[in-house]
Amino acid sequence: MRALVQRVSKASVTVDDAEIGHIGTGLLVLICAMQGDTEAEADKLAAKIAKLRIFKDAEGRMNLSVKDIEGSALIVSQFTLAADTSRGNRPGFSTAASPQDGERLYEYFADQVTHQGIPVAKGRFGADMKVGLINDGPVTIWMDSAPDA
Structure with missing residues (x-):
C-alpha cells in the first residue's frame, strides 16, 4: 500500500457539495492499495502511521505521534498514488x-x-471528492508498505 501523509491543523472531504468527513489537528492520509496487497500491508502501514512522530513536542521538535496529541485521521482513497509516469505524458x-x-x-x-x-x-471510495486542508509545517511524508520502498 502507498500513503501520502500530511500533518494538518484541519482537513475535510466533500462529495456532491456535502461535507462527509472532517478533522481538526491530525493527519490527512491519502491511501492507495497496490496489486498484490493484502491485509498484512494494511496492518503494517496503519501501525507505522499511528506511531509516526511528526508532531511538535514542548521543545518544538517532531517527537509526538497523532495518538500522543490526541489527534484524528482523515483517510481518503486515492488510486492516483499508483501513477506510473515513466512513459509518455499520460500516467498509467x-x-x-x-x-x-x-x-x-x-x-x-x-x-x-x-x-x-x-x-x-x-x-x-470511488467518489469524486474535494479535499480541503491546512498542511501544518508543511509536513508531508510518502510511505510505502513494499519491502523495497
Whole structure:
C-alpha cells in the first residue's frame, strides 16, 4: 500500500457539495492499495502511521505521534498514488489494485487505524471528492508498505 501523509491543523472531504468527513489537528492520509496487497500491508502501514512522530513536542521538535496529541485521521482513497509516469505524458495506473480489492483494503486500513486508538473520518471510495486542508509545517511524508520502498 502507498500513503501520502500530511500533518494538518484541519482537513475535510466533500462529495456532491456535502461535507462527509472532517478533522481538526491530525493527519490527512491519502491511501492507495497496490496489486498484490493484502491485509498484512494494511496492518503494517496503519501501525507505522499511528506511531509516526511528526508532531511538535514542548521543545518544538517532531517527537509526538497523532495518538500522543490526541489527534484524528482523515483517510481518503486515492488510486492516483499508483501513477506510473515513466512513459509518455499520460500516467498509467495498472499497478493499482482492482476497485474491489482497493475498496476492501481501504476500509480495512481505516478500521486498523481506528484500532490503533485514533479517531477516523473517511472519504467515499470511488467518489469524486474535494479535499480541503491546512498542511501544518508543511509536513508531508510518502510511505510505502513494499519491502523495497
